[in-house]
Amino acid sequence: MLLLGLPLLIILVIIASWYLAEKAIQPVYKSYQEMQQFSSDVAHELRTPLSAIKATIDSVILNNLTLQDSQETLKIIHRQNERLINLVKDLLILTRLDSVLENNYQISKTKINLLDLINDLVEELSCLALENNVNLRQEIKTNNDIFIFGNEEQIYRLLTNLTINAIENNQKNGQVIIFLETDKQEVIIKVIDTGIGINNTEQKLIFNRFYRINKARNRDKGGSGLGLSIVRSIVLNHHGKIAVESRENEGSTFIIYLPKIIEKS
Ligand SMILES: Nc1ncnc2c1ncn2[C@@H]1O[C@H](COP(=O)(O)OP(=O)(O)OP(=O)(O)O)[C@@H](O)[C@H]1O
Ligand SMILES: [Mg+2]
Numbered sequence: 650m651l652l653l654g655l656p657l658l659i660i661l662v663i664i665a666s667w668y669l670a671e672k673a674i675q676p677v678y679k680s681y682q683e684m685q686q687f688s689s690d691v692a693h694e695l696r697t698p699l700s701a702i703k704a705t706i707d708s709v710i711l712n713n714l715t716l717q718d719s720q721e722t723l724k725i726i727h728r729q730n731e732r733l734i735n736l737v738k739d740l741l742i743l744t745r746l747d748s749v750l751e752n753n754y755q756i757s758k759t760k761i762n763l764l765d766l767i768n769d770l771v772e773e774l775s776c777l778a779l780e781n782n783v784n785l786r787q788e789i790k791t792n793n794d795i796f797i798f799g800n801e802e803q804i805y806r807l808l809t810n811l812t813i814n815a816i817e818n819n820q821k822n823g824q825v826i827i828f829l830e831t832d833k834q835e836v837i838i839k840v841i842d843t844g845i846g847i848n849n850t851e852q853k854l855i856f857n858r859f860y861r862i863n864k865a866r867n868r869d870k871g872g873s874g875l876g877l878s879i880v881r882s883i884v885l886n887h888h889g890k891i892a893v894e895s896r897e898n899e900g901s902t903f904i905i906y907l908p909k910i911i912e913k914s
Pocket of ligand 1: 810814815818842844845846847855860861862863872873874875876877878901
């Protein structure tokens with residue numbers, strides 16, 4: 650019994666330990682892979698504007714251009730520089746949001762009046778809508794003020810990202826509506842557009858970092874593909890939910906559910 654049982658037991662213990670070790674290492678390996686992918690995406694995104702700036706400066710030096718002749722060149726450098734600044738800003742926001750989520754930190758939150766916030770947003774983005782031949786308006790389905798508990802800067806950022814997407818991915822003479830309603834527990838905000846729409850497969854991918862559907866077109870606009878991942882992190886930091894409904898060539902609706910402050914009467 651001993652002669653047969655002991656080696657069998659040792660083999661079983663080896664198999665079990667190997668299986669458990671494999672299981673334990675899997676999440677570490679996965680997060681290592683994600684980190685590697687993220688670093689390589691960041692490096693790639695930084696390389697493009699940096700190379701463009703270098704090539705532009707090289708051409709000025711090579712052609713011995715004076716400052717007077719270099720106005721166009723300076724504009725290109727300025728544009729690429731803006732892109733770099735925005736990318737670094739977005740990366741900083743994302744890492745801060747991540748560290749809040751992972752370490753359970755508390756972000757500073759106050760009582761926010763959503764009607765005021767949406768009014769400000771529509772006012773600020775009306776110029777961009779006009780430039781894109783898009784009609785931007787709000788539709789509020791309540792007579793009372795609606796309050797949530799949150800970080801005002803982040804909620805403003807969330808709605809700005811969604812509304813800019815809705816304006817920039819629209820068609821000529823399209824519509825963008827910021828819709829607000831409540832039920833007993835939640836505030837429901839919808840950003841509705843009549844734009845180009847997103848197919849089912851892409852709907853699952855657009856919240857990934859650096860994901861752009863039409864890479865060339867969206868990069869031209871200066872987009873880095875971080876906007877919707879910032880939106881998702883902000884929603885999670887506010888214990889909310891986000892959903893998207895869309896049909897190609899008909900339009901998209903991004904729906905945000907956030908816990909509402911229930912006023913005691
Ligand atoms: N309302 C929309 N209608 C159609 N496509 C959209 C809409 N919103 C987002 N998308 C698609 O999803 C992609 C990801 O959006 P996201 O906001 O993350 O990045 P971006 O707008 O390209 O760049 P950024 O927001 O970082 O400047 C966009 O490139 C665009 O192709
Ligand atoms: Mg965007």
